[in-house]
Amino acid sequence: MNHLPLIIKREYFTKVRNKSFIIMTFLSPLIMIGLVLLVAYLSQINNNDVKTISILDESGLVKGFFEDSETKKYHILDNVTLENAKTISAEKEYYGLLHIEQFSDLESLSKHISFYSEESPSQSLISSLESTIAKELTNIKMKRDNIDLQKIENSKITVTVNQENFNGEKTSKVDGYTKIAIGVATGYLLFMFIIIYGNMIMRSVIEEKTSRIIEVIISSVKPVQLMLGKIIGTSLAGVTQFTIWVIVGGALMFILPLVLGIDMSQMQTPQQQMVEQAMAGQNGSIEVQDILLAIQSLPLVNLIIAFLLFFISGYLLYSSLYAAIGAAVDNETDTQQFMMPIIMPLILAVYVGGFTVIEDPHGTVSTIFSFIPFTSPVVMLMRIPFGVPIWQQIVSLLILIGTFTFTVWFAAKIYRVGILMYGKKPSYKELIKWIKY
Amino acid sequence: MSNLLETHSVSKKFGDFTALNNASITVPEGSIFGLLGPNGAGKTTLIRIINQITMPDTGHVLLDGQPLQPHHIKDIGYLPEERGLYKSMKVGEQALYLAQLKGMQKAEAKKRLLQWFERLEIGDWWNKKIQELSKGMAQKIQFVVTVLHEPKLLIFDEPFSGFDPINANIIKDEILRLKNEGATVIFSTHRMESVEELCDHIALINKSNKILEGKLTDIKRQYKTNTYEVGLNANNHNIVEQALADKFSISKAHFKTIGDELKLNIKLSKEESANNLLQYLTTQGQVSHFVELIPSANDIFIQTIKNN
Numbered sequence: 001m002n003h004l005p006l007i008i009k010r011e012y013f014t015k016v017r018n019k020s021f022i023i024m025t026f027l028s029p030l031i032m033i034g035l036v037l038l039v040a041y042l043s044q045i046n047n048n049d050v051k052t053i054s055i056l057d058e059s060g061l062v063k064g065f066f067e068d069s070e071t072k073k074y075h076i077l078d079n080v081t082l083e084n085a086k087t088i089s090a091e092k093e094y095y096g097l098l099h100i101e102q103f104s105d106l107e108s109l110s111k112h113i114s115f116y117s118e119e120s121p122s123q124s125l126i127s128s129l130e131s132t133i134a135k136e137l138t139n140i141k142m143k144r145d146n147i148d149l150q151k152i153e154n155s156k157i158t159v160t161v162n163q164e165n166f167n168g169e170k171t172s173k174v175d176g177y178t179k180i181a182i183g184v185a186t187g188y189l190l191f192m193f194i195i196i197y198g199n200m201i202m203r204s205v206i207e208e209k210t211s212r213i214i215e216v217i218i219s220s221v222k223p224v225q226l227m228l229g230k231i232i233g234t235s236l237a238g239v240t241q242f243t244i245w246v247i248v249g250g251a252l253m254f255i256l257p258l259v260l261g262i263d264m265s266q267m268q269t270p271q272q273q274m275v276e277q278a279m280a281g282q283n284g285s286i287e288v289q290d291i292l293l294a295i296q297s298l299p300l301v302n303l304i305i306a307f308l309l310f311f312i313s314g315y316l317l318y319s320s321l322y323a324a325i326g327a328a329v330d331n332e333t334d335t336q337q338f339m340m341p342i343i344m345p346l347i348l349a350v351y352v353g354g355f356t357v358i359e360d361p362h363g364t365v366s367t368i369f370s371f372i373p374f375t376s377p378v379v380m381l382m383r384i385p386f387g388v389p390i391w392q393q394i395v396s397l398l399i400l401i402g403t404f405t406f407t408v409w410f411a412a413k414i415y416r417v418g419i420l421m422y423g424k425k426p427s428y429k430e431l432i433k434w435i436k437y
Numbered sequence: 438m439s440n441l442l443e444t445h446s447v448s449k450k451f452g453d454f455t456a457l458n459n460a461s462i463t464v465p466e467g468s469i470f471g472l473l474g475p476n477g478a479g480k481t482t483l484i485r486i487i488n489q490i491t492m493p494d495t496g497h498v499l500l501d502g503q504p505l506q507p508h509h510i511k512d513i514g515y516l517p518e519e520r521g522l523y524k525s526m527k528v529g530e531q532a533l534y535l536a537q538l539k540g541m542q543k544a545e546a547k548k549r550l551l552q553w554f555e556r557l558e559i560g561d562w563w564n565k566k567i568q569e570l571s572k573g574m575a576q577k578i579q580f581v582v583t584v585l586h587e588p589k590l591l592i593f594d595e596p597f598s599g600f601d602p603i604n605a606n607i608i609k610d611e612i613l614r615l616k617n618e619g620a621t622v623i624f625s626t627h628r629m630e631s632v633e634e635l636c637d638h639i640a641l642i643n644k645s646n647k648i649l650e651g652k653l654t655d656i657k658r659q660y661k662t663n664t665y666e667v668g669l670n671a672n673n674h675n676i677v678e679q680a681l682a683d684k685f686s687i688s689k690a691h692f693k694t695i696g697d698e699l700k701l702n703i704k705l706s707k708e709e710s711a712n713n714l715l716q717y718l719t720t721q722g723q724v725s726h727f728v729e730l731i732p733s734a735n736d737i738f739i740q741t742i743k744n745n
Binding site for chain 2: 014219220
């Protein structure tokens, strides 16, 4: 008798109707979006805060070149001593005082520039001051050495390397970043999915053990069926939850800023700005069109099929192990010792994916890790946007399927024996023995 | 009477530990079969093999003359000793689920469940969650779920644990009713008084070996020692006791009466008959008590395990 649909249905509906599941499903996006908006709001406040900086330029060389901006105002002090300047700055609650000493020699002058402030200044402010002064001093030095600035300006050449693969398809930096984004997103998605729903499966197995219903159930169904039903039912609940998260999250992302009047474009971290600057190069900012083009140029069919296959196989591989752990122990606190060997390869996969693959998607390390079954789902998913030969994908997938067939079999063995074992926490040695029962 | 269940030389090892060694039992159709034995003797292993939860290393099991097959699970109802229900699921929903796992159609299962709930007067529990019920109440649900699909073979492992005497009686009556309707029952317990009351066949398992099996009455006949419990009112107890000791093997007996008569256990040899003893006793005094000592299931249990 095939009870699989019945078991899947029960697992699914028990999960989905569970109060904490429902609360988590609708609260998580709220909390996430709330946090994002909070950060946006706070950085907005931060930016609105105008810093006034007083400048005491005894050399008189650069004081004319500081331009006020939305966040910074400069106040030039003349004919005062350093001590007085400090007092004035402190009294007027200026953010800081920039002091440039008098030297005729530019080399010496450049070594005698100081910044005084109440609290330690932000690094970005210091570098902006440094670059302004450096630029002006360089110009002055060049003038003194009779170098024609105009000539230098004219002789500057900017370079943009056109990227094209051997098949004649054009690529660009935008392409590269889109690939990284998609690869990292799919890899992390699988990672998160395994961690969240693997744990859920494990808890559900432990619950059946502690409530002692397990023996009643397996007098009606084969343990393997029960295990697969659990994995599939829980995963479907997971897919449901993820879908709701995406929909609710997307809607909130769209609606809330309108309601609260927060400008999301203000919310950019320094890293993002750097990436954008790097991407934009000399040609101005990137356009949405470029990204769409980049996405279109990806091997989309391959990407989607591979995503589904690797996601499902990788998830089955890990979730069967989670089920086995649940069967082997009596309560959640005992799971720790068995969790390590599962989490380690997962974290390794994400690290390899996050660093090595981005650096060199077809390098030796990336390639090897995209074949090792415990890391291949994550690493391969990250590599595929960069174009992986089909034969590699197939070989990796076959290895993965072979391994998950084995782990499902192995987990079923552990499961079959473990669910009827109560009382003591088993050791690895005992688990191996169970396989022979 | 044919046999509903036969196990033939069933053995099971867990690593180096032998849980069951060549166990053969025969359960006649329509009987209540007591599966007895101390803790850890191998009863649960045998029951799990019958339920196809564990596979035997050697030997085979016949149900209704056929080797066990996956479809047989719907012919068996099993109430394990370690039992429970999903705590956060509603009673009705859960009972329906478990019935469907036994291969019942949903509509049919619901109809029968409502009948059972009505008879046991638990109808208003349908929408309650198990965690809202007491342990005894949950046990009742569990019992109903076990028997709902009207299996040929019912296996109860300590069915009365967790029940108060009133509910235990209700369950006992239900078991007897199911038996009268044609079900065969395997009954594993440590409570010898319920064995005495319900079982007509027993098997005794000790240290993974079956050491005794048969009709309870036959076994009792086999284990009785031809000993009679006697109460006698005589003028002089000592003289009478001395006279009896010369003729028979006697020992002091302990039973409750309202007088202070001489109380003895008298063991007869095979040649001697109870009638002769009684005739002799009447010559010695007034006989107030004369009973053949039949070993109880408890006595047989303890004696066999000790001798083994």
